[in-house]
Amino acid sequence: MTKRILIQLDCDPQPSTFDAVVAVDAGAEVLLRHGGVTTEQAVSLVHGAIFTRGVDALSNTAIFLGGGDVAAVEALAATVRRTFFGPMRVGVLVDPSGANTTAAAAVIAAGRHLPVAPGGKPPTTALVLGATGPVGQRVARLLASRGASVHVASRSLPRAEEAAAQVRAVVPDARCEPVEWSGGVQAAAAVARLVERADLVVAAGRAGVTMLDGPGRALATSAKVFIDLNAVPPAGIDGILPTDKARRDGSAVVYGALAVGGLKMRIHRAAIARIFERADVFLDAEELLALGESLV
Ligand SMILES: NC(=O)c1ccc[n+]([C@@H]2O[C@H](COP(=O)([O-])OP(=O)(O)OC[C@H]3O[C@@H](n4cnc5c(N)ncnc54)[C@H](OP(=O)(O)O)[C@@H]3O)[C@@H](O)[C@H]2O)c1
Numbered sequence: 001m002t003k004r005i006l007i008q009l010d011c012d013p014q015p016s017t018f019d020a021v022v023a024v025d026a027g028a029e030v031l032l033r034h035g036g037v038t039t040e041q042a043v044s045l046v047h048g049a050i051f052t053r054g055v056d057a058l059s060n061t062a063i064f065l066g067g068g069d070v071a072a073v074e075a076l077a078a079t080v081r082r083t084f085f086g087p088m089r090v091g092v093l094v095d096p097s098g099a100n101t102t103a104a105a106a107v108i109a110a111g112r113h114l115p116v117a118p119g120g121k122p123p124t125t126a127l128v129l130g131a132t133g134p135v136g137q138r139v140a141r142l143l144a145s146r147g148a149s150v151h152v153a154s155r156s157l158p159r160a161e162e163a164a165a166q167v168r169a170v171v172p173d174a175r176c177e178p179v180e181w182s183g184g185v186q187a188a189a190a191v192a193r194l195v196e197r198a199d200l201v202v203a204a205g206r207a208g209v210t211m212l213d214g215p216g217r218a219l220a221t222s223a224k225v226f227i228d229l230n231a232v233p234p235a236g237i238d239g240i241l242p243t244d245k246a247r248r249d250g251s252a253v254v255y256g257a258l259a260v261g262g263l264k265m266r267i268h269r270a271a272i273a274r275i276f277e278r279a280d281v282f283l284d285a286e287e288l289l290a291l292g293e294s295l296v
Helices: 017-025 039-050 055-060 070-083 096-111 134-145 157-170 184-190 192-197 214-219 257-275 285-295
Strands: 005-010 030-034 061-066 091-094 125-129 149-154 175-180 200-203 225-228 247-249 252-255
Touching: 005 017, 005 039, 017 030, 017 061, 017 257, 039 061, 039 070, 055 061, 061 070, 061 096, 061 257, 070 091, 070 096, 091 257, 096 134, 096 200, 096 225, 096 257, 096 285, 125 134, 125 192, 134 149, 134 157, 134 175, 134 200, 134 285, 149 157, 157 175, 192 214, 257 285
Parallel strands: 005 030, 005 061, 061 091, 125 149, 125 200, 149 175, 200 225, 225 252
Antiparallel strands: 247 252
């Protein structure tokens, strides 16, 4: 019996234990874990994956690309794609810092209440706080790819501009604008119009940081959905509990990190199963969103 082997290529020095545990729980029988992987090393690691088993057995080998540096993981993903040729390929899942699976789950949650689909009318107006981090970047990209008008917020305008440029690089027709956001009511007042107009507010700031406080949240009078991805107290958005799942709170519905995390885990496990189904499967953010949508 050919065993299902998952080759974990992580750009961090220590490959993620979280990703390893999920892989085993999702059906990987053997894990080969590599940390500190560079694009140069990736070529020979991929050759090891594609040249050892016959073409018919390659669906029993798969690659997981992870790590905290999104740009480094994207470079690894590009190298892996380039190294494959013809039928010499294996299934691949790309999920730096869990950002792709988490963002997919958040966008699916938003889409239950707002038109988050290409051509959705009227287009959703979204404000992503902490949009320069791995998760926020992907939330912004997926929302933009689904036709939303997205404001990406950072404490630094140049970083917000960079995040917006990255979205536009992948989604050329993206409506994505940078905004400087320091958090708290003072900053909220400075960008009050943006907050007031947002249908959707997603907090993707660092764990344990309040991105939208009470007075700031009170300004968000148009918001129909708030999603807080932070599970570590205090709340990322005032008044949202990690367990909130489509809880009606005033005129909006709210989602907390654990509710989004439950769907994220389903997507992650389904993705591991999917990359062992066919050798030509390559799951990045957009494919994971589609996979998640097929689950719910
Ligand atoms: N629910 C789930 O399943 C799940 C899964 C993964 C992650 N998460 C959560 O998702 C959130 C985002 O994760 P991540 O890895 O992308 O986060 P991150 O990289 O640690 O932080 C995201 C952004 O937060 C901003 N930030 C950092 N410190 C701040 C402060 N003191 N005040 C205001 N902003 C600050 C930074 O943006 P600027 O410096 O540009 O302002 C940073 O780029 C975290 O809360 C994480 O725990 C949830």
